[in-house]
Amino acid sequence: MEVALELARSCDYATSPNPMVGAVVIRDGEIVGRGRTAPAGGPHAEVTALREAGEAARGATLVVSLEPCCHQGRTPPCTEAVVAAGISRCIAAMPDPNPRVSGSGLEALRRAGIEVTVGVGSETARLLNEQYLRWMTAGVPFVTAKFAASLDGRIATASGESHWITGDAARRLGHLLRHRHDAVLVGVGTVLADDPELSTRLEGTVARQPLRVVLDSRLSVPPAARVIGSDGRCLIATRSGAPAAARRALEAAGARVIPFTPGADGRVPLGEVLKLLAEEERISVLVEGGARVHGSVFDQELADRVVAYIAPRVVGGERAPCAVAGRGVARLAAAAPLTGVTVERAGDDIVVSGYCVRGQGGASPVQGGE
Ligand code: AOF
Ligand code: ZN
Numbered sequence: 001m002e003v004a005l006e007l008a009r010s011c012d013y014a015t016s017p018n019p020m021v022g023a024v025v026i027r028d029g030e031i032v033g034r035g036r037t038a039p040a041g042g043p044h045a046e047v048t049a050l051r052e053a054g055e056a057a058r059g060a061t062l063v064v065s066l067e068p069c070c071h072q073g074r075t076p077p078c079t080e081a082v083v084a085a086g087i088s089r090c091i092a093a094m095p096d097p098n099p100r101v102s103g104s105g106l107e108a109l110r111r112a113g114i115e116v117t118v119g120v121g122s123e124t125a126r127l128l129n130e131q132y133l134r135w136m137t138a139g140v141p142f143v144t145a146k147f148a149a150s151l152d153g154r155i156a157t158a159s160g161e162s163h164w165i166t167g168d169a170a171r172r173l174g175h176l177l178r179h180r181h182d183a184v185l186v187g188v189g190t191v192l193a194d195d196p197e198l199s200t201r202l203e204g205t206v207a208r209q210p211l212r213v214v215l216d217s218r219l220s221v222p223p224a225a226r227v228i229g230s231d232g233r234c235l236i237a238t239r240s241g242a243p244a245a246a247r248r249a250l251e252a253a254g255a256r257v258i259p260f261t262p263g264a265d266g267r268v269p270l271g272e273v274l275k276l277l278a279e280e281e282r283i284s285v286l287v288e289g290g291a292r293v294h295g296s297v298f299d300q301e302l303a304d305r306v307v308a309y310i311a312p313r314v315v316g317g318e319r320a321p322c323a324v325a326g327r328g329v330a331r332l333a334a335a336a337p338l339t340g341v342t343v344e345r346a347g348d349d350i351v352v353s354g355y356c357v358r359g360q361g362g363a364s365p366v367q368g369g370e
Contacts, residue, residue, distance in 0.1 A: 001063055001093060001121040007036040007045065008065045008128055013180050013208060014039050017281040019096070019132040021045040023064040025053035025087070032056040044069065046078040050085045058086035065125045067096040067118070070105040079108040089115045093125035097136045131181075134304060135283035140274045142284045145297050146177055147323040148309040155291060158317035160193065169347035170309040175200050177307060179208050182282035183235075185273075186227075187293040188216035197226045198288075211235060211282060215268045215293060219246035223253035230254060237273045239266070270296050295326020301360075306338055307353040309346065336360040 007022025015021075015037045023045035025033035033056070035048025043051075046068050050057050062068075068078035068090070082090065090109050095102060095118060106116050126133060131142035148166045149155050156162035164171065178184055178200040190196065191214055200207035212227050212234045219242045221227070228234045232254055238247075240259040247257045258276065263269040270293075277285060287297050297303050308323070329335045338354025345351070 001065070001091065003031065003034070004045075004063050004065045005093070005121055005124050005128065007034055008125070011036050016040070016182050017132070017135065017283045018044075019066055019129040021064065021066045023049040023062060025049050025057050025060050025062055027053070027056045027060040032060065041074045044075060044078050047075070047081050050081055050087075053085070059088050060086075061089040061091065062087045063091045063120075065093045065121065066129070067092050067094065067101060067103070067105045068109065069096060069098070069101050070108045071098075071100040073100075077105075077108075079105050079112075082109060083112040083114070087114060089117075091117045091120055093120055094118065094122040097133060130304070131284040135278055140271075140278050140302075141182065141282050142305070143274065143287060143297065143303050144177065144181065144284070144305045144307060145287045145294055145303040146174065146307045146309075147289055147294060148174070148311070149323045150311050150313050150315040152314050152316060153322045154315035154317070154320040155289065155323050156321050157315055158319040162194070165313075165315075166309045166311045166349045167347040170311075170349040170351065172202075173346050173351065174309070175202050175207070177286055178210055179205075181210050181284040181286035183211040183213050183277055183285045185213040185215070185285050185287045185293070187290050188214055188218075188221055189292065190288070190290045191216075191221050191225055191227055193290075195226050197229070199229075209233065210286065211277075213237060213273065213277070213285070215270065215273065217242065217262070217266070217268050219243055219250060219257070221250060221255075223249045223255075228253050228255045232256070237268050237276075239268055267296075270302060271300060274302065289323070291321045291323060291325035294324040295328070298324055299326040299328070301356070301358050303356045305353065305355050307351065310350045310352060312348060312350070334360050 004022040004024050008020045011020035018040050021037045023035045024031050033049040033053030035045040037045045070077045070079040110116050134142040184198050198212040214236045216236050217239045219238050234255045236255050236257045238259050239262045250257050260269050260272050336357040341354035
């Protein structure tokens with residue numbers, strides 16, 4: 001299973017919206033076939049492993065990091081391939097929450113006389129596919145909230161200077177985070193202040209380029225903004241009734257503009273934007289701020305994970321913005337500590353990450369985006 005999980009990890013997020021899966025075929029204690037999920041539309045891990053094993057698969061054990069699928073999707077059901085290959089035992093790390101599979105894959109194997117064990121290595125397997133699991137079970141993308149702040153939590157000076165709070169190493173990690181998400185989302189304030197490209201720049205590997213999403217209720221993003229780019233992969237989420245001329249100019253520049261019925265606070269409803277992204281098979285979103293967008297994310301308990309880059313410097317200033325605005329919590333008890341917290345160094349900076357606990361009573365459920 002360790003080998004299967006390593007194969008799964010080596011998919012390096014290229015399979016989205018499919019989960020990253022690894023499979024090995026074991027015959028007389030030796031690995032005779034290995035496979036990992038190909039990018040969506042390509043063969044699943046089991047099929048590749050069985051193909052490599054060939055005739056050696058007959059009577060062998062298949063170890064796989066997710067329940068084999070039993071449905072016709074973009075590719076045929078894996079269970080049929082497993083049965084046809086003559087596998088006699090299957091060890092799976094965890095069930096596939098896809099309602100079209102969800103235990104039926106394991107059941108189909110059992111019905112064919114295959115001995116099935118499930119649960120080996122499930123913790124690692126779950127973590128590896130946390131984005132897929134959230135998307136498949138909740139109908140929203142897995143949301144990571146990321147910010148870079150000073151020791152006292154400021155993301156800029158009172159005069160608005162923010163380049164750069166953290167050092168090179170932390171910024172490189174920021175690009176790795178983009179690589180691991182299907183979309184990057186910011187508020188219009190960030191676009192106006194920084195004119196970011198929101199692309200992924202990584203040395204030595206082919207970086208995945210996320211969809212770029214901007215929350216912009218009044219359509220004040222300039223058509224020449226770098227975030228729009230020339231690849232047609234920029235989505236501007238706005239309010240219905242936003243100025244038609246601005247919309248035409250942004251669309252002419254290559255952006256996709258989508259109006260949403262505003263929330264009770266008159267802003268772009270972030271939850272609805274996430275739902276749309278999920279429908280378009282974006283299984284993960286990296287929210288990079290600014291403070292108001294992060295405010296909405298936390299007030300509405302939309303974040304699954306937080307990654308904070310903290311620079312060991314003090315900025316101070318009553319008017320210097322903090323990483324998270326919004327309403328915040330009324331009582332400390334509602335600000336539950338993150339779980340699974342990790343602390344690492346990145347050059348002189350500190351990287352703190354962890355998982356959000358929902359249901360602790362975040363602020364108003366109607367707060368919208370920028
Ligand atoms: C497996 N092995 O390696 C993966 C599985 O459209 P398709 O045919 O590619 O099917 C996608 C679904 O298959 C996906 O939603 C998930 O349920 C399952 N992924 N299953 O047996 C694999 N990646
Ligand atoms: Zn499959």
